[in-house]
Amino acid sequence: GAGVSQSPSNKVTEKGKDVELRCDPISGHTALYWYRQSLGQGLEFLIYFQGNSAPDKSGLPSDRFSAERTGGSVSTLTIQRTQQEDSAVYLCASSLVRGYNTDTQYFGPGTRLTVL
Amino acid sequence: GIQVEQSPPDLILQEGANSTLRCNFSDSVNNLQWFHQNPWGQLINLFYIPSGTKQNGRLSATTVATERYSLLYISSSQTTDSGVYFCAPRSNRDDKIIFGKGTRLHILP
Numbered sequence: 603g604a605g606v607s608q609s610p611s612n613k614v615t616e617k618g619k620d621v622e623l624r625c626d627p628i629s630g631h632t633a634l635y636w637y638r639q640s641l642g643q644g645l646e647f648l649i650y651f652q653g654n655s656a657p658d659k660s661g662l663p664s665d666r667f668s669a670e671r672t673g674g675s676v677s678t679l680t681i682q683r684t685q686q687e688d689s690a691v692y693l694c695a696s697s698l699v700r701g702y703n704t705d706t707q708y709f710g711p712g713t714r715l716t717v718l
Numbered sequence: 719g720i721q722v723e724q725s726p727p728d729l730i731l732q733e734g735a736n737s738t739l740r741c742n743f744s745d746s747v748n749n750l751q752w753f754h755q756n757p758w759g760q761l762i763n764l765f766y767i768p769s770g771t772k773q774n775g776r777l778s779a780t781t782v783a784t785e786r787y788s789l790l791y792i793s794s795s796q797t798t799d800s801g802v803y804f805c806a807p808r809s810n811r812d813d814k815i816i817f818g819k820g821t822r823l824h825i826l827p
Contacts, residue, residue: 635815637817643819644804644817644818644819644820645804645806645817646817647814647815647816647817650814658813658814660814691759693761695761705749705766705808706751706763706766707751707763707806707815708763709753709760709761709762709763711759711760712759
């Protein structure tokens with residue numbers, strides 16, 4: 603595809619349920635990032651994948667959050683036992699490779715998660 | 719980790735006005751991006767500018783890495799420029815990209 607895609611665009615769930623959010627990066631991009639944006643706030647870093655290296659998980663807020671990137675392409679962010687404070691827009695971005703002028707991030711449209 | 723401060727937090731201008739948005743950061747960086755988030759939430763990369771000056775139409779950006787700041791200039795503002803502008807440097811120390819809290823710009827017709 604031409605850009606980063608995310609699904610679903612909206613997700614409403616009940617407290618305590620598990621959710622999976624999907625990100626399809628731009629083809630050929632080796633770096634993939636997940637961020638969270640609460641209403642009216644900036645972006646909070648969650649996790650970063652770069653090629654086959656071990657992911658940087660330092661931004662995950664709790665062990666209820668996990669992410670995978672299969673085959674160096676599609677990524678899934680999983681939130682277990684969702685809480686109301688997990689409600690936010692979850693944004694995915696990809697970039698070509700690490701390096702000067704190839705590190706530009708391209709963002710998907712986001713998934714708006716609402717936990718009731 | 720790196721601290722990022724953007725100013726002003728909010729800006730309301732009449733169409734046609736010029737503006738300067740500032741981003742200060744606390745650590746040395748190897749990358750700095752400026753983004754525009756439109757009212758529908760989509761983030762668009764405006765500039766990749768770890769140092770120096772770039773121009774793209776009515777927008778230009780300057781980063782002075784040695785003094786740890788970057789500026790985004792918007793000239794002849796249009797209503798479509800409304801939204802939130804984020805600066806996002808990547809720290810040399812821990813290699814993380816951290817977003818500032820943004821400047822919310824509202825252009826009045």
